[in-house]
Amino acid sequence: MRIGLIGTGTVGGGVIQILExxxxxxxxxxGLDLELACICARTEEELAPFKSKGYKTSVDAMAMIADPSIDVLVELAGGYDMPRKWITAALEHKKHVVTANKAMLAKYGHELFPLAEKNGCHILFEAAVGGGIPIIRxxxxxxxxxxxEHLSCIINGTCNYILSRMGESGLSFDAALKEAQEKGYAERNPTFDIEGTDSAHKTALLASLCSGKYVDFEKIHVTGVSHITAEDIVNAKELGYKIKLLGIYAKGPDGSVDARVHxxxxxxxxxxxxxxxxxxxxxLQCxxxxxxxxxxxxxxxxxxxxxxxxxxxxxxxSTDTGKRKxxxxxxxxxxxxxxxxPIEDTYSRYYLRFTTRDACGVLASITGIFSENGISIESIIQKGVNDPGKVSIIVVSERTKESKILSALNSIDALSSVAEKSQMIRFLK
Amino acid sequence: MRIGLIGTGTVGGGVIQILExxxxxxxxxxGLDLELACICARTEEELAPFKSKGYKTSVDAMAMIADPSIDVLVELAGGYDMPRKWITAALEHKKHVVTANKAMLAKYGHELFPLAEKNGCHILFEAAVGGGIPIIRxxxxxxxxxxxEHLSCIINGTCNYILSRMGESGLSFDAALKEAQEKGYAERNPTFDIEGTDSAHKTALLASLCSGKYVDFEKIHVTGVSHITAEDIVNAKELGYKIKLLGIYAKGPDGSVDARVHxxxxxxxxxxxxxxxxxxxxxLQCxxxxxxxxxxxxxxxxxxxxxxxxxxxxxxxSTDTGKRKxxxxxxxxxxxxxxxxPIEDTYSRYYLRFTTRDACGVLASITGIFSENGISIESIIQKGVNDPGKVSIIVVSERTKESKILSALNSIDALSSVAEKSQMIRFLK
Incomplete structure (x- = not known):
């Protein structure tokens, strides 16, 4: 099996190293005969170290893909448009594809997977979700x-590192992010990770695999972690919980799909x-x-x-000795x-944190609004905060419909005695 | 693909249920065409419920295996000799085999796997180790x-249940075993599980897969859990540990294999x-x-x-559309x-518990013996025990060679001030 590889960066370089x-x-x-037949990158400079080792190299990916002696395309370049073009071309040449590109698969998988099936080819993407965990398989x-029946995943290492460090050492979100960046666990521009986009790509792929239906990552609810405070982490710990960014899939009613990231x-x-x-x-719950x-x-x-x-x-x-299905x-x-x-139709217990001016009667107003919205309260804690004159009120609701919570939060945030936008975090169970 | 199934017990019945x-x-x-073509059991009585559902049934397993319309044998009868005979016959008829029978594979796999390869057939046995965990795959x-590089597994639910319950509720080994039996987690004769034999079968299979060499389960060191006391569990907890029965594989020096259960x-x-x-x-550590x-x-x-x-x-x-390798x-x-x-050549930290008569000088004798054997002590605790006149001495050793520990234990157990056989439990790390 002759392999054509595009991308000599972190993962591409690792693949070359392991294959060697x-x-x-x-x-x-x-008894398998694998050969790294051609390595592709954008520039001769990137290719030089591999060329000097005797590998055949090329800066022309499309020519490599068209080369009839190449059996499999490994796409590790990243990005959207070029990988889409390369993979389309490879499939049209009836070549199998291996990729780690979750973002591109989440965006263009709906055209690439059917094209693969039409051409009797595989697109394998174990590396796209959960790195080395063989979860796709x-x-x-x-x-x-x-x-x-249910899947919950911690699928973004950057966010998990930040939340873990906040929990272990009481760091603020910003301090934990800075530490993650210093250690190389977070990008200089971390938006893609901390706002949950990367988790949404992976969750959409997993939800599709579990449900057998196409789950569009752009349509699933996504909340990131940048609004989580050290105070929330402490409160969670006191209640016997850890805060984790989860990608969630569950079977919804009547064949619908509940997929979200928060x-x-x-x-x-x-x-x-x-x-x-x-x-x-x-x-997974099976x-x-x-x-x-x-x-x-x-x-x-x-x-x-x-x-x-x-x-x-x-x-x-699969392919050495015949065509595996x-x-x-x-x-x-x-x-x-x-x-x-819709996220409004999901059910959960909720952690809610209100920052109020230390005004008489605010607790009564808040509990009144819960009652009006038909939400039962499981526990309520009032706490002083660093800022004098302000008080933190922490409410854990019983299991309730999210639309009720959103309605209550709207009313509560409009109270003059409420000093900041309220915090809301869902319970896994 | 036409399936011939032997065994209508717990697992066999479950397979029929899921396939239906x-x-x-x-x-x-x-796009796969599976058919449960024949169900085999020892008696017509066992087969009656399946016959009445319209399945083809048989009490003659060898005839079913020889039937050219059967493509795959699923062996779920348990035992040693008959499954060995059936699987041998199936492979000689060039039929694939699926089995959950770890005991038989651990004993006869060394003849069955080569026979399968010779006949171009598979023996799949995902269910033999770790139940539904896809660890073989x-x-x-x-x-x-x-x-x-290293594998540690909790691979026997009976032992894990007993040790967990001892840890949660302070139960004695006997009380926890009784509870496990009442709940159906332990057999009436639990020897096979609690003495580690079942774990040894599975560990030998895993060690073989990891090392690419045949690991004979009869030659690996096995210690079960029946000697673990409530006191050991409490001591472990105080030190920040849980006691688990582990199957262990590690690469040894010069291509050797370190496989054991304890x-x-x-x-x-x-x-x-x-x-x-x-x-x-x-x-796993990869x-x-x-x-x-x-x-x-x-x-x-x-x-x-x-x-x-x-x-x-x-x-x-694999087989519908050609022959997968x-x-x-x-x-x-x-x-x-x-x-x-050999277990004597392995290294670990050790937990050692000595039950001594409250005799003057026993601590000095024990520490002296450690010193003579070149063993460094990490910590030492003296505790009263329920039995008046007796004292418990708990030693945690630094990482040392097992032969030194065994030699020290021999000497210590020979001391007149030592009242009971000493306890020794290895650390995972």
Missing amino acids: SKIPLYREKL SIQEGFVGNEV PSFVPNEHLLANVDGVLNAVY DNLGPTLQTGAGAGRLPTASAVVADLVSLAR AIPMGWFNKENAAKLV | SKIPLYREKL SIQEGFVGNEV PSFVPNEHLLANVDGVLNAVY DNLGPTLQTGAGAGRLPTASAVVADLVSLAR AIPMGWFNKENAAKLV
């Missing part, structure tokens, strides 16, 4: 005797609660198997590269779009 | 871009520490991916059956046996 050490082993132990193969209160005894730092994890968790490195050069290599080995095992992904198209449950 | 609901879905969504496929002190912050009750978990954990139900009708069904779907995907398992033979690291 493993190809002889795969030949000897698995597990959902498509290991759990195929189950229906996934911070959640995770009980300390839940398997997800101890997944700290840059670790990722996917928790009909036959019950609860299951997979955790591991969700990013990084070699973890991600090892998932790309696993996809290549799968292809080699691809897992049909043709349902991943706009005609088969999932009916999404 | 899923076969139409597999046809519609995956993960090691063979998902982590194929890695070398597994109770271990697992630090509270380790991913394995929160795997409680009947849950199973496999923790060269590229780093640490990773998979957890879920390790036993039970539907979890185990769902793993069998996943293997059937894998086979159907089997993962070669021919190395699983006696000629390719792993050189095992």
Whole structure:
């Protein structure tokens, strides 16, 4: 199996490194013949170190894709438009594709997966979600005797690192972000991670796999983590919870799909609660198997590269000696779009934090508004805050419909005795 | 793909149940054509409920295996000799095999896997280790871009339930075992589980997969859990640990294999520490991916059956449209046996508990023996015990070679001031 690789950056470089050490082993132990036949990058400069090692290189990706001696395209360049063009071309040439590009798959998968099926090809993307955790394979193969009823995942290492550090050391969000940037766990412009976009790409892919319907990442509810304060983390801890940014999928009523990304209160005894730092994890509730968790490195050069290599080995095992039936992904198209449950129609317990002027009667006003909206209160705590003259009121609601909470928050935020926009965080359960 | 099933017990019944609901879905969504063509059991009585549903049934397993219309044998009868005979016959008829029978595979896999390879067939056994956790698939496929450097697993739900309950509620071993039996988590004769034999079967299979060498379960060190006392559990808790029965694999020096089963002190912050009750978990340290954990139900009708069904779907995907290359398992033979690291040559920190008569000088004798054996002590605690006139001395050693510990224990147990056989439990790290 002759491999054409585009991208010599972090993950691409890692794939080359792993293939160099493993190809002889795969030949000897698995009887598989893999060859890194061509390496592509934008410039000769990027290619020089590989050229000097004797690899065939090219700056013309389309020519490499068209080369009939190339069997598989590995796309690790990142971005949207060029990968879409390359992958389309590869599939039209009836070549299999391996990619780690979740953003591009979330955006263009609805045209690429059906094209792959039409051409009898695979697009494998184990590295796109959860780095080296074999979660795509597990959902498509290991759990195929189950229906996934619920999935919650910690799928962005940057956010998990920030929230973990806030919990361990009482850091503010900004201080934890700065630390993450210094350690290379967060980009200089961290918006894509901390506002939940990356998690939404991955959650949409997982929700699609679980539901067998196309879940458009642009249509799912996304809340990031930048509004989480040290105070929220402390309050969560006192209540016996950790705050984690979760991607969530659940079966909705009448075949609809509940998919969303937001911070959640995770009980300390839940398997997800101890997944700290840059670790990722996917928790599934399956009909036959019950609860299951997979955790591991969700990013990084070699973890991600090892998932790309696993996809290549799968292809080699499948295609060397005949055509293995691809897992049909043709349902991943706009005609088969999932009916999404609006966030207003979801149910949860809620953590609500109100910052009020220390005014007489504010507690009565707030509890009155809850009552008007038909929301039952599970617990209520009043606390002093650093700012004198202000008081923090923390309410945990019983399980209720989100639309009721939103209506109550609107009314409460309009009270003159409320000093800041109120905080709302959902409970995992 | 026409399936012949032997065994209508817990797991076999579960497989029939799942196939009934899923076969139409597999046809519609995956384009796979599975058919439960024949169900075999020992007696017509066991078969009656299936016969009445319209299934073809048989009490003659060998005839079913020889039937050319059967493509795959699913062996879920349990036991050793008959399954070995059936699977041998199936492979000689060039039929694929799916089994959940870890005991038989641990005992006869060294002849069956090479026979499968010789005949171009697969033996799939996802359900044999970790129930519904797709760990076999993960090691063979998902982590194929890695070398597994270390594996620790909680792989027997009975033992994990007993140890968890001792930790939660201060139960004695006997009381926890009784509770496990009442709940159906332990057999009436629990020896096979609590003495570690079942864990040894599974650990040997995992160690073989990780090392690519045949690991004979009869040659690996096995200590069960029946000697663990409530006092040990309390002491572990005070030190910040939980006691778990672990199956362990690690790369030994010069290509040797360190495989063993014994109770271990697992630090509270380790991913394995929160795997409680009947849950199973496999923790791996891989060269590229780093640490990773998979957890879920390790036993039970539907979890185990769902793993069998996943293997059937894998086979159907592979064999419908050509011959997928089997993962070669021919190395699983006696000629390719792993050189095992003797337990005496392994290194660990050790928890040691001595029950001494409250005699003057016993502490000096014990510490003197440690010193003579070149063992450094990390901490030492003296405690009163319920029995007046006796004192408990708890020693945590620094990392040392097991042979030194065994020599020290021999000397200490010979002291007249020592009232009971000393307790020794290894640390995971």
